[in-house]
Amino acid sequence: MPELWSVHADPDACDLAIRAPGAGRVAPDEVFVLGPIADDLRRAIKKVDPGALIRQADDGWAHATVPRDVFARLSALELPPKGYLQGDVVGVPARLFVDEVVTILVPASLEAHLRRRVEEGTR
Amino acid sequence: MTAGRLRLGRKRIAFEEGDALGTALYRAGVRTFSRSLKHHRRRGLSCGTGDCPNCLLTVDGVPGVRACVTPARDGMRVRRRGGWPSVERDALSVMDRLHALTPVGFLYKTFVHPRWAWPLAERAIRRAVGLGRLPTDGVARAGSRHLHTDVLVIGGGPSGRAAAGAAAHEGRRVVLCDEGEIVDPPPGVEILPRHAAVGIYEGPLVPLASEDGLVQAHPRRIVVATGATEVLPVFPGNDLPGVMLGRCAADLAERGAMWRDRVVMAIGHEEGLEHLNAVLDAGVRVVAVVAPSELADRIHGDVRTIRDADVLRAEGKDRVRFAVVRDPDGVTRGIGCDAFALSLGLAPRDDLARMAVAGDPVEVVGDAALDPATFVDPGEGYVCLCEDVGTTDLRRAWAEGFRSSEILKRYTTATMGPCQGAMCGRHLAAFAAARGAAANAAARTTARPPARGVPLEVLAAGVNELIEKRTSLHELHLEAGARLGRSGGWLRPFAYGDPLDGYHAVRERVSVMDVGTLGKFLITGPDATALADVTFPTRLHDVAPGTARYTIALDEGGYVVDDGLLCSLGDEGWYLTSTSGGADRMEARLRDRADRHGLRARVVDLTAQRGAIVVAGPRARELLSTVCDDPIDPDAFPQLGVRELTVAGVECGVIRAGFLGEVTFELHHARSNGPELWRALIHAGEPFDLAPHGLDALEVLRLEKGHLYVGQDTLPDDTPAKLGVSWAVDMEKERFVGKRALERLRRQPLERRLVGLAFHRGDAELRGMPLTERGAIVGRVTSAARSPILDRTIGLGWVRLRSDGSLPGDLRAGRVPATVAPTPFYDPEGERLRA
Numbered sequence: 020m021p022e023l024w025s026v027h028a029d030p031d032a033c034d035l036a037i038r039a040p041g042a043g044r045v046a047p048d049e050v051f052v053l054g055p056i057a058d059d060l061r062r063a064i065k066k067v068d069p070g071a072l073i074r075q076a077d078d079g080w081a082h083a084t085v086p087r088d089v090f091a092r093l094s095a096l097e098l099p100p101k102g103y104l105q106g107d108v109v110g111v112p113a114r115l116f117v118d119e120v121v122t123i124l125v126p127a128s129l130e131a132h133l134r135r136r137v138e139e140g141t142r
Numbered sequence: 143m144t145a146g147r148l149r150l151g152r153k154r155i156a157f158e159e160g161d162a163l164g165t166a167l168y169r170a171g172v173r174t175f176s177r178s179l180k181h182h183r184r185r186g187l188s189c190g191t192g193d194c195p196n197c198l199l200t201v202d203g204v205p206g207v208r209a210c211v212t213p214a215r216d217g218m219r220v221r222r223r224g225g226w227p228s229v230e231r232d233a234l235s236v237m238d239r240l241h242a243l244t245p246v247g248f249l250y251k252t253f254v255h256p257r258w259a260w261p262l263a264e265r266a267i268r269r270a271v272g273l274g275r276l277p278t279d280g281v282a283r284a285g286s287r288h289l290h291t292d293v294l295v296i297g298g299g300p301s302g303r304a305a306a307g308a309a310a311h312e313g314r315r316v317v318l319c320d321e322g323e324i325v326d327p328p329p330g331v332e333i334l335p336r337h338a339a340v341g342i343y344e345g346p347l348v349p350l351a352s353e354d355g356l357v358q359a360h361p362r363r364i365v366v367a368t369g370a371t372e373v374l375p376v377f378p379g380n381d382l383p384g385v386m387l388g389r390c391a392a393d394l395a396e397r398g399a400m401w402r403d404r405v406v407m408a409i410g411h412e413e414g415l416e417h418l419n420a421v422l423d424a425g426v427r428v429v430a431v432v433a434p435s436e437l438a439d440r441i442h443g444d445v446r447t448i449r450d451a452d453v454l455r456a457e458g459k460d461r462v463r464f465a466v467v468r469d470p471d472g473v474t475r476g477i478g479c480d481a482f483a484l485s486l487g488l489a490p491r492d493d494l495a496r497m498a499v500a501g502d503p504v505e506v507v508g509d510a511a512l513d514p515a516t517f518v519d520p521g522e523g524y525v526c527l528c529e530d531v532g533t534t535d536l537r538r539a540w541a542e543g544f545r546s547s548e549i550l551k552r553y554t555t556a557t558m559g560p561c562q563g564a565m566c567g568r569h570l571a572a573f574a575a576a577r578g579a580a581a582n583a584a585a586r587t588t589a590r591p592p593a594r595g596v597p598l599e600v601l602a603a604g605v606n607e608l609i610e611k612r613t614s615l616h617e618l619h620l621e622a623g624a625r626l627g628r629s630g631g632w633l634r635p636f637a638y639g640d641p642l643d644g645y646h647a648v649r650e651r652v653s654v655m656d657v658g659t660l661g662k663f664l665i666t667g668p669d670a671t672a673l674a675d676v677t678f679p680t681r682l683h684d685v686a687p688g689t690a691r692y693t694i695a696l697d698e699g700g701y702v703v704d705d706g707l708l709c710s711l712g713d714e715g716w717y718l719t720s721t722s723g724g725a726d727r728m729e730a731r732l733r734d735r736a737d738r739h740g741l742r743a744r745v746v747d748l749t750a751q752r753g754a755i756v757v758a759g760p761r762a763r764e765l766l767s768t769v770c771d772d773p774i775d776p777d778a779f780p781q782l783g784v785r786e787l788t789v790a791g792v793e794c795g796v797i798r799a800g801f802l803g804e805v806t807f808e809l810h811h812a813r814s815n816g817p818e819l820w821r822a823l824i825h826a827g828e829p830f831d832l833a834p835h836g837l838d839a840l841e842v843l844r845l846e847k848g849h850l851y852v853g854q855d856t857l858p859d860d861t862p863a864k865l866g867v868s869w870a871v872d873m874e875k876e877r878f879v880g881k882r883a884l885e886r887l888r889r890q891p892l893e894r895r896l897v898g899l900a901f902h903r904g905d906a907e908l909r910g911m912p913l914t915e916r917g918a919i920v921g922r923v924t925s926a927a928r929s930p931i932l933d934r935t936i937g938l939g940w941v942r943l944r945s946d947g948s949l950p951g952d953l954r955a956g957r958v959p960a961t962v963a964p965t966p967f968y969d970p971e972g973e974r975l976r977a
Binding site for chain 1 (some may be wrong): 610611733816
């Protein structure tokens with residue numbers, strides 16, 4: 020499981036947080052990061068919004084990495100060449116990091132569902 | 143050259159390379175491909191393009207296969223549909239002589255009385271009609287995938303290929319699909335042969351059905367290049383085997399399948415001339431051609447040509463024997479033949495284009511954009527081959543007052559068969575127009591998906607089954623032999639063996655339960671308290687850090703939509719729990735409220751990140767003491783206290799609360815620590831004879847305390863007063879969601895209330911039963927259970943109040959007497975809870 024962080028902060032602070040490698044904007048006041056957040060970036064976020072909440076979120080998510088053609092069997096979402104998006108995947112809300120492959124993150128309670136549907140999509 | 147053999151019943155039939163199934167059967171002498179739906183008339187190859195219903199066969203157990211466009215395959219097992227005992231010798235063909243007894247609409251008028259007759263009639267009708275039997279051996283599952291493209295071109299003919307090539311040349315991503323093969327596709331185009339477009343939906347979304355499953359195409363632009371169908375004119379005998387359209391005849395001739403036929407052709411347009419030439423070039427014996435003078439002049443070869451004649455009828459018993467025409471001199475001629483080919487005009491195959499709504503990026507090209515041939519009032523004959531609807535039926539329906547194409551369709555079922563009106567839709571409109579119907583009443587009927595027949599497994603492809611959430615303890619529950627079931631979108635244990643074991647453990651010793659399904663939220667930020675205060679009706683200003691308070695959640699109408707606990711974390715904000723099924727809506731509710739009031743508050747949904755385990759029972763504290771060094775005595779940790787504790791090495795946020803009626807601790811922990819904590823508690827509980835409990839025991843335990851479940855015990859318009867939880871509302875607060883509505887509702891008399899119920903007998907099956915008072919329904923049982931400790935059946939239910947506000951008496955749930963009883967039923971003073 021990759022390291023996951025979520026930043027809950029004012030939009031101005033989130034504008035900084037989105038600069039973290041592997042970051043995606045979930046909402047104006049929330050950024051989701053696949054990977055670590057550098058200390059200096061944390062300090063910068065806190066400087067803009069002292070009340071910013073930077074939480075490790077590994078526990079709440081299950082993930083699967085699939086090729087793009089398999090992803091087309093799991094979701095109607097149109098994939099960009101690269102980047103972050105969120106939406107309905109295998110019938111549940113998901114967060115996606117897109118590159119040559121697609122990393123799908125769903126709430127951990129849906130891990131079994133994700134595994135089964137990815138397995139079916141891969142067949 | 144024989145390429146393989148297939149089986150039609152017991153008969154082995156050879157086919158040649160490139161043959162369609164229909165061609166192979168025709169070459170082998172098969173003329174009757176099916177029996178018609180109602181009248182059991184013989185039907186043979188007609189369109190040759192997959193548009194009509196005549197050649198639908200059952201192939202390898204799969205019904206509804208269009209023989210004219212399905213490639214023949216070695217070893218195919220083919221069955222014809224309809225007909226009893228067989229298609230060739232069909233005893234039910236007597237129906238063809240009984241039209242007078244089964245006129246249009248007779249199903250609506252007969253079998254109404256006596257009522258018992260309908261099921262019998264329905265069974266008989268079902269046996270006599272239909273397109274085949276669905277396979278019952280195993281469940282086929284088709285796959286589904288999504289496809290995004292700039293341009294989707296539907297139809298791989300010349301127009302479609304040209305449109306696809308042009309779009310690709312512009313640098314667009316282009317997908318070209320066709321229900322058949324695609325020959326010579328343009329470069330730079332992705333092709334999907336054998337993919338039939340089913341419809342055009344909002345989006346736009348175009349589902350493409352194929353043998354491999356479903357492709358859900360999401361194009362930015364759609365080009366409809368589906369071509370045109372040939373018009374089947376209406377005349378007596380137009381449905382006889384051997385009466386076929388020009389394309390079908392040309393194809394059969396080119397493939398050498400008409401080698402023994404004498405053919406009469408009637409042509410009326412340019413394409414008809416091409417078909418005639420194809421038939422002649424194939425060496426087929428054409429005994430006569432009926433053509434208008436302008437085409438007749440261009441007919442080559444030594445062919446008998448009858449100029450400007452009208453087609454009157456086709457005659458024959460089991461197949462066409464004579465084509466009867468009348469020339470301009472009024473002379474009627476019957477020409478002996480084995481096939482009567484008609485190529486009299488085209489009608490655009492525009493169903494898909496007509497499914498698009500204004501604003502959809504849909505372009506229609508080629509023959510699909512043609513002006514249709516002129517359709518006139520149909521003469522005698524079959525209008526709708528799929529549903530066996532003739533002109534006589536239409537006239538009768540018209541006389542009965544069904545005077546527009548749309549209601550003619552509904553009454554006669556014309557256009558409602560497998561061809562979906564492709565062959566008959568325009569005839570229907572022309573029929574209405576010829577009788578003076580206004581333009582809108584004589585319009586084509588609405589085009590709806592599916593434009594083509596779709597196998598059920600393809601129709602279901604991509605449809606998700608039940609989605610079940612699981613807690614981190616799922617595997618442990620399975621190991622413990624739990625009986626799992628769905629609740630609030632989660633898969634949860636209902637019992638581990640006998641539910642009473644868990645129940646007695648709670649009441650007498652100690653028990654644990656997985657409540658990781660609860661909604662769990664962190665509300666933080668400078669305006670966290672303001673957000674909680676405006677969202678919930680509960681008084682919050684006196685909730686001290688380290689304590690919790692029960693809260694309900696209201697909507698703007700003042701109706702109860704959820705409940706839970708608000709735990710004060712001091713400067714860090716609030717920790718909120720909600721019902722398991724309400725978590726998603728709770729987050730949306732909080733975020734919406736923060737946005738609306740411009741509050742700087744963060745709402746973090748921890749439902750999936752945090753697990754929770756309840757430890758409950760008179761010995762719960764003793765158990766926890768063995769795995770926790772922190773003080774948990776009643777003074778250090780009173781009821782509704784909130785503490786950070788380390789339990790069995792796991793950091794937990796612990797809430798002393800619960801609605802079981804005993805000392806209860808909720809241990810909220812990181813999800814990944816759940817299994818470790820659960821095992822430790824089970825192990826530590828062994829000396830206390832711990833037994834876990836599930837939802838079955840919980841139902842009894844909470845009912846004994848008279849606690850309601852939001853959703854199960856509530857109705858959508860239940861206010862706090864109706865539920866008896868007005869104590870959880872602080873009307874002195876300046877504002878909260880639903881306050882205005884409650885102020886208004888307070889001035890109105892209460893019409894019903896949720897009350898405790900005691901039953902004289904019965905069990906959980908009383909749930910859902912109406913409550914009656916002297917035969918009149920005055921309420922409903924929302925929950926019921928047999929209480930072991932009270933040795934009686936108890937429950938909750940709503941009852942309508944009398945006009946003076948009093949509760950009804952002499953209640954019955956079915957035949958079981960019931961009385962309104964005060965709650966809690968168990969430990970009304972709450973001494974055990976606060977122990």
